[in-house]
Amino acid sequence: xxxxxxxxxxxxxxxxxxxxxxxxxxxxxxxxxxxxxxxxxxxxxxxxxxxxxxxxxxxxxxxxxxxxxxxxxxxxxxxxxxxxxxxxxxxxxxxxxxxxxxxxxxxxxxxxxxxxxxxxxxxxxxxxxxxxxxxxxxxxxxxxxxxxxxxxxxxxxxxxxxxxxxxxxxxxxxxxxxxxxxxxxxxxxxxxxxxxxxxxxxxxxxxxxxxxxxxxxxxxxxxxxxxxxxxxxxxxxxxxxxxxxxxxxxxxxxxxxxxxxxxxxxxxxxxxxxxxxxxxxxxxxxxxxxxxxxxxxxxxxxxxxxxxxxxxxxxxxxxxxxxxxxxxxxxxxxxxxxxxxxxxxxxxxxxxxxxxxxxxxxxxxxxxxxxxxxxxxxxxxxxxxxxxxxxxxxxxxxxxxxxxxxxxxxxxxxxxxxxxxxxxxxxxxxxxxxxxxxxxxxxxxxxxxxxxxxxxxxxxxxxxxxxxxxxxxxxxxxxxxxxxxxxxxxxxxxxxxxxxxxxxxxxxxxxxxxxxxxxxxxxxxxxxxxxxxxxx
Amino acid sequence: xxxxxxxxxxxxxxxxxxxxxxxxxxxxxxxxxxxxxxxxxxxxxxxxxxxxxxxxxxxxxxxxxxxxxxxxxxxxxxxxxxxxxxxxxxxxxxxxxxxxxxxxxxxxxxxxxxxxxxxxxxxxxxxxxxxxxxxxxxxxxxxxxxxxxxxxxxxxxxxxxxxxxxxxxxxxxxxxxxxxxxxxxxxxxxxxxxxxxxxxxxxxxxxxxxxxxxxxxxxxxxxxxxxxxxxxxxxxxxxxxxxxxxxxxxxxxxxxxxxxxxxxxxxxxxxxxxxxxxxxxxxxxxxxxxxxxxxxxxxxxxxxxxxxxxxxxxxxxxxxxxxxxxxxxxxxxxxxxxxxxxxxxxxxxxxxx
Numbered sequence: 001x002x003x004x005x006x007x008x009x010x011x012x013x014x015x016x017x018x019x020x021x022x023x024x025x026x027x028x029x030x031x032x033x034x035x036x037x038x039x040x041x042x043x044x045x046x047x048x049x050x051x052x053x054x055x056x057x058x059x060x061x062x063x064x065x066x067x068x069x070x071x072x073x074x075x076x077x078x079x080x081x082x083x084x085x086x087x088x089x090x091x092x093x094x095x096x097x098x099x100x101x102x103x104x105x106x107x108x109x110x111x112x113x114x115x116x117x118x119x120x121x122x123x124x125x126x127x128x129x130x131x132x133x134x135x136x137x138x139x140x141x142x143x144x145x146x147x148x149x150x151x152x153x154x155x156x157x158x159x160x161x162x163x164x165x166x167x168x169x170x171x172x173x174x175x176x177x178x179x180x181x182x183x184x185x186x187x188x189x190x191x192x193x194x195x196x197x198x199x200x201x202x203x204x205x206x207x208x209x210x211x212x213x214x215x216x217x218x219x220x221x222x223x224x225x226x227x228x229x230x231x232x233x234x235x236x237x238x239x240x241x242x243x244x245x246x247x248x249x250x251x252x253x254x255x256x257x258x259x260x261x262x263x264x265x266x267x268x269x270x271x272x273x274x275x276x277x278x279x280x281x282x283x284x285x286x287x288x289x290x291x292x293x294x295x296x297x298x299x300x301x302x303x304x305x306x307x308x309x310x311x312x313x314x315x316x317x318x319x320x321x322x323x324x325x326x327x328x329x330x331x332x333x334x335x336x337x338x339x340x341x342x343x344x345x346x347x348x349x350x351x352x353x354x355x356x357x358x359x360x361x362x363x364x365x366x367x368x369x370x371x372x373x374x375x376x377x378x379x380x381x382x383x384x385x386x387x388x389x390x391x392x393x394x395x396x397x398x399x400x401x402x403x404x405x406x407x408x409x410x411x412x413x414x415x416x417x418x419x420x421x422x423x424x425x426x427x428x429x430x431x432x433x434x435x436x437x438x439x440x441x442x443x444x445x446x447x448x449x450x451x452x453x454x455x456x457x458x459x460x461x462x463x464x465x466x467x468x469x470x471x472x473x474x475x476x477x478x479x480x481x482x483x484x485x486x487x488x489x490x491x492x493x494x495x496x497x498x499x500x501x502x503x504x505x506x507x508x509x510x511x512x513x514x515x516x517x518x519x520x521x522x523x524x525x526x527x528x529x530x531x532x533x534x535x536x
Numbered sequence: 537x538x539x540x541x542x543x544x545x546x547x548x549x550x551x552x553x554x555x556x557x558x559x560x561x562x563x564x565x566x567x568x569x570x571x572x573x574x575x576x577x578x579x580x581x582x583x584x585x586x587x588x589x590x591x592x593x594x595x596x597x598x599x600x601x602x603x604x605x606x607x608x609x610x611x612x613x614x615x616x617x618x619x620x621x622x623x624x625x626x627x628x629x630x631x632x633x634x635x636x637x638x639x640x641x642x643x644x645x646x647x648x649x650x651x652x653x654x655x656x657x658x659x660x661x662x663x664x665x666x667x668x669x670x671x672x673x674x675x676x677x678x679x680x681x682x683x684x685x686x687x688x689x690x691x692x693x694x695x696x697x698x699x700x701x702x703x704x705x706x707x708x709x710x711x712x713x714x715x716x717x718x719x720x721x722x723x724x725x726x727x728x729x730x731x732x733x734x735x736x737x738x739x740x741x742x743x744x745x746x747x748x749x750x751x752x753x754x755x756x757x758x759x760x761x762x763x764x765x766x767x768x769x770x771x772x773x774x775x776x777x778x779x780x781x782x783x784x785x786x787x788x789x790x791x792x793x794x795x796x797x798x799x800x801x802x803x804x805x806x807x808x809x810x811x812x813x814x815x816x817x818x819x820x821x822x823x824x825x826x827x828x829x830x831x832x833x834x835x836x837x838x839x840x841x842x843x844x845x846x847x848x849x850x851x852x853x854x855x856x857x858x859x860x861x862x863x864x865x866x867x868x869x870x871x872x873x874x875x876x877x878x879x880x881x882x883x884x885x886x887x888x889x
Contacts, residue, residue, distance in 0.1 A: 049724055049725055051724045053837075059636055059637045059638075060637065060638070065638075067592060067594065067595060068592075141598075141600035141601055141603070141604045142601060142604035142605060142608065142638075143595075143601070144591055144592060144594070144595035144601065145594075145595070146595070146598060146600065146601050147594050147595060147597070147598040147601065148594075150598070199604060204638070221727070221728075223647070223728075223839070224637055224639075224644075225644075225647065225648065225839040225843060225844060225847075226720065226721070226837075226839035227720070227724075229727075246724075246725075248724040250719075250720060250724065250837065251837060251839065251843075252719060252720075252837040253834050253837065253843070253846075254834050254835055254837070256703060256835070257706070257719050257834075257835055257836070257837055260706060260707060260710065260711050260719075261718050261719055263711055264710050264711045264714075264718060266710075266717070266718025266719065266724070267718070267724075383850060384850075415584075415850070416589070416850065417582070417584040417586075417589040417849075417850065417851070417852035418582070418583040418584035419584075420584065420585075420588050420589060421583070421584050421585050421588060424588055424593070424596065438594045453597060
């Protein structure tokens with residue numbers, strides 16, 4: 001029990017504390033960017049604060065360990081790669097820290113560092129930094145991004161030249177090196193803080209508090225659950241200086257809240273809105289809706305041990321031509337497109353046209369397939385919408401369209417975490433999934449081929465479709481860019497005509513912004529923060 | 537009674553209280569061990585491969601990465617061995633490492649729990665204060681207009697979905713009226729305070745930062761309001777019932793017969809008599825607030841325990857899920873323990889029984 005004099009003392013003490021507070025430091029309304037260690041960072045940017053709302057998939061501040069979207073968004077602003085993409089153009093990598101030349105066999109890629117570029121601590125970037133960064137990724141087997149360096153050897157030629165070598169022709173290497181996981185780190189700084197080129201590496205904590213790159217921004221704060229704060233790199237000497245004094249990327253999981261924040265002026269950019277949400281926005285907000293890089297598809301297992309008598313191409317064909325793709329597209333909103341094959345529209349070899357519903361053809365194929373009217377179960381993850389497309393709603397529409405074509409379907413939704421197992425193990429007979437590229441290159445879609453990673457998940461072996469398997473091999477080993485495009489087009493065409501997969505949609509990515517220029521979608525880093533600037 | 541008898545009686549009462557406290561502490565420890573077993577068993581029985589969920593498609597096809605993760609998290613060991621390892625680490629304060637972020641779960645919880653505790657504490661204080669006033673008022677004005685109004689208010693608080701209320705409140709007070717700040721714990725222009733308690737308002741005061749304090753306090757208002765509405769609904773009905781019971785008791789009638797003023801009767805007799813059931817319900821409500829804020833945290837982008845639990849669950853991050861389960865279990869046990877101890881202090885019959 002507190003006696004009256006004590007209560008009075010307590011009240012006095014609290015008042016005094018606040019009064020003292022009012023006369024001291026800390027946050028100041030006129031000095032919002034009062035970070036602890038940004039030094040003179042921020043001087044000269046002059047763009048104020050940019051607030052970006054997105055649902056976090058953020059696990060680390062270490063580029064070499066990152067393979068999730070939000071991580072790529074923030075790391076791409078702090079670190080640079082040897083090559084990059086220009087805005088939303090993912091057709092051809094362009095020079096960033098280096099220029100590149102490939103040999104005719106597409107097995108040697110020579111990178112030459114451009115200019116006298118420096119890291120954020122002022123130290124120069126040289127070939128040792130490149131070798132260390134790439135060997136670190138290759139050596140850290142516990143890194144989720146480790147597979148990107150599979151089969152790639154790194155060799156230093158001189159202080160400004162590095163060669164990446166592969167045993168097989170690999171024209172995807174230029175696209176791979178644009179991935180933020182292959183960012184070039186300040187090797188001296190990282191090594192001094194526990195960095196190594198194998199799994200003993202202990203630099204992750206350091207890189208979670210201090211950036212060691214050469215990008216226009218440096219790390220000010222990183223909280224994996226709430227926000228990442230970036231401030232300008234005072235020693236940046238590249239071509240895209242920071243436009244903002246401070247960028248705050250916040251974890252806002254609810255799209256409805258993202259939209260409210262944007263409308264209320266609490267943020268300037270929302271990255272996870274659905275088609276329905278952006279459709280109702282007025283002219284006061286800018287909307288950017290473009291097809292994303294992820295396709296939603298049906299998988300029809302060709303393994304008789306899994307699908308029984310329905311493990312045949314004819315049943316897959318019956319499903320393929322039974323669907324009304326335009327009606328499915330209605331669920332995805334503006335900017336989404338029908339999947340014209342397994343390769344999304346922004347990539348080399350993508351087809352112009354998708355499949356058109358043909359109920360007669362479907363009926364003929366169904367009769368040939370041996371289907372006896374049994375109910376087949378459609379499995380899908382129901383807790384992970386892609387581009388705002390809800391899988392349950394899409395599944396219901398697929399179910400009704402197939403039923404109209406005489407195919408009885410029951411829906412079997414489940415959480416992603418439990419549904420991914422039968423999908424990966426190849427034990428699911430009929431399922432609906434999505435696929436995004438591992439890196440921004442058409443070779444990321446070759447796994448759908450027979451005998452390949454995703455093909456085998458559908459019980460589709462190379463022996464079952466040798467012609468298509470040959471097209472996969474041709475696309476993999478093409479050494480000439482023109483031949484390569486033709487090979488991918490042939491592969492996509494063959495995949496559209498037959499096989500275990502029925503691509504449905506490429507949902508759009510919808511960004512809404514207020515007073516921001518330069519907003520564009522790129523599958524590598526979602527949105528390039530270094531391209532953003534206050535609207536003119 | 538002699539002075540010796542009085543001292544002996546006091547000693548007896550003290551030792552009874554100590555025995556009671558010791559009993560409750562031992563029971564809590566045993567219960568906590570039970571919680572660890574249940575949480576561990578349940579999380580390992582969840583269908584799905586945590587590695588596939590955590591690594592994603594690309595990395596889960598890389599044998600080297602899968603092997604490294606399997607070894608690091610001991611996923612190839614028999615379940616009993618994993619449980620014993622988990623338990624031995626737990627006794628050293630180690631809740632394991634998150635598969636998703638590879639950071640210590642204890643460290644991540646130490647960030648998430650204070651964020652939720654801050655809104656839960658404010659919500660429970662506000663809820664108890666409002667519910668005691670409304671419940672007492674309703675009991676005093678039983679079956680009159682005031683009682684009916686309070687019952688309607690309580691019913692609304694109970695029946696309106698919290699998620700919908702959060703959206704509504706946020707739209708109204710932030711977007712339409714501009715009276716409240718945006719989402720999160722702090723405005724984007726401000727930096728968080730140095731971490732001392734993890735409660736921003738307290739830490740800003742300790743740091744001597746009034747701008748930060750008022751900003752953090754302003755960000756608390758809407759989530760606290762939404763969380764309080766439901767809790768007020770529950771507690772008001774409970775207070776009303778408890779007060780009605782006490783109102784008809786002999787000692788209240790005796791107090792009035794002695795000529796005590798009504799405010800004195802309320803504070804010294806009525807509320808004290810009704811305090812035990814109210815205390816029980818407050819404890820349960822507080823536990824619910826700490827562990828059931830997922831939806832409100834999602835709407836207000838509040839990086840608390842609910843958000844952390846949801847992320848852990850959808851990513852099948854077993855160590856993190858177990859950490860959350862233990863944290864929630866511990867919170868409930870502590871609340872029960874505190875409530876039981878307060879019972880023992882407030883009502884001698886409890887400890888002597």
